[in-house]
Amino acid sequence: MQVLVLGAAAGGGFPQWNCNCGNCQRARAKDAAAPARTQSSLAVSNDGERWLLLNASPDLRQQILETSRLHPTSGIRGSPIAGVVLTNGDVDHVAGLLSLREGQPLAIYAAQRVLDVLKSNPIFNVLHPDHVARRVMPLDAPTALAAQDGTSLGLTVNAFAVPGKVPLYLEDARAGPGFGTQAGDTIGLEISGDDGSRFFYLPGCAAMPPELAARIREASLVFFDGTLWRDDEMIAAGAGTKTGKRMGHMSMSGDHGAIAALAALGIGRKIFVHMNNTNPALLSDSSEHAKAKEAGWEIAYDGMEIRL
Ligand code: MLT
Ligand code: MN
Numbered sequence: 551m552q553v554l555v556l557g558a559a560a561g562g563g564f565p566q567w568n569c570n571c572g573n574c575q576r577a578r579a580k581d582a583a584a585p586a587r588t589q590s591s592l593a594v595s596n597d598g599e600r601w602l603l604l605n606a607s608p609d610l611r612q613q614i615l616e617t618s619r620l621h622p623t624s625g626i627r628g629s630p631i632a633g634v635v636l637t638n639g640d641v642d643h644v645a646g647l648l649s650l651r652e653g654q655p656l657a658i659y660a661a662q663r664v665l666d667v668l669k670s671n672p673i674f675n676v677l678h679p680d681h682v683a684r685r686v687m688p689l690d691a692p693t694a695l696a697a698q699d700g701t702s703l704g705l706t707v708n709a710f711a712v713p714g715k716v717p718l719y720l721e722d723a724r725a726g727p728g729f730g731t732q733a734g735d736t737i738g739l740e741i742s743g744d745d746g747s748r749f750f751y752l753p754g755c756a757a758m759p760p761e762l763a764a765r766i767r768e769a770s771l772v773f774f775d776g777t778l779w780r781d782d783e784m785i786a787a788g789a790g791t792k793t794g795k796r797m798g799h800m801s802m803s804g805d806h807g808a809i810a811a812l813a814a815l816g817i818g819r820k821i822f823v824h825m826n827n828t829n830p831a832l833l834s835d836s837s838e839h840a841k842a843k844e845a846g847w848e849i850a851y852d853g854m855e856i857r858l
């Protein structure tokens with residue numbers, strides 16, 4: 551199995567169009583220690599020919615342009631991209647679907663809650679059902695992934711609910727502290743290849759309950775939510791009013807952060823993805839970056855490739 555990081559940044563990307571924080575300034579200045587990153591997405595393939603996107607970011611057009619393996623190879627129209635698996639309905643994970651219109655056969659896999667979001671937004675009908683299959687991915691059961699015509703991609707996904715939050719644009723302030731969040735609004739994925747390799751992808755995760763820790767224990771590879779270094783980081787940077795917790799993300803650092811929560815799980819390779827532009831760990835010369843690496847983590851970058 552091959553995995554490509556198409557975009558390692560969180561929603562907004564790095565730099566973000568309207569952000570003038572120190573990190574974004576350095577990225578705009580093309581500082582070598584602050585490489586720009588596009589929004590959150592991976593591509594995975596079992597055969598090296600047909601690829602499945604894990605999330606479809608608003609930067610998808612640029613990501614495809616920069617990834618030769620995703621370019622058309624034969625015929626007048628075609629794509630190595632066979633489908634998309636979605637982990638939530640957030641803008642940074644679904645807006646790229648709109649860039650995949652043009653009558654290309656595709657299969658979209660998502661939890662029922664996320665399929666309902668697509669269904670309720672008629673703009674997604676540009677992905678016409680004659681060409682694009684929408685398939686429900688049940689939670690806690692393996693789903694064999696297939697192209698639109700039913701041919702196997704040699705990949706299986708096991709989707710599971712993780713602590714998270716309903717998309718921002720669906721928050722219901724009257725629905726209590728969870729803003730109406732239900733199981734299936736944010737999911738993690740375990741992707742397995744027919745070659746026996748497997749990995750986990752959790753680009754959004756608000757907490758690490760024991761059952762989730764048990765699930766990812768001793769995995770050979772986990773991509774994990776790296777949105778913020780610390781919970782109040784956006785407030786401290788003057789870049790926002792919300793904590794990471796409020797946005798449905800656990801931070802990298804701190805007693806209840808991802809570094810601590812995954813430290814004793816015996817995971818082979820731990821890679822932070824979905825990093826917000828305010829996160830100091832994005833900077834390869836920061837003390838936070840060094841601390842994450844000392845703790846055995848890698849910080850994803852666009853174009854990162856992994857062969858399992
Ligand atoms: C998130 O990950 O918290 C969301 O993508 C934020 C957003 O909607 O931009
Ligand atoms: Mn996001």
Ligand code: ZN
Nearest residue numbers: 569571574827
């Ligand atoms: Zn910024």
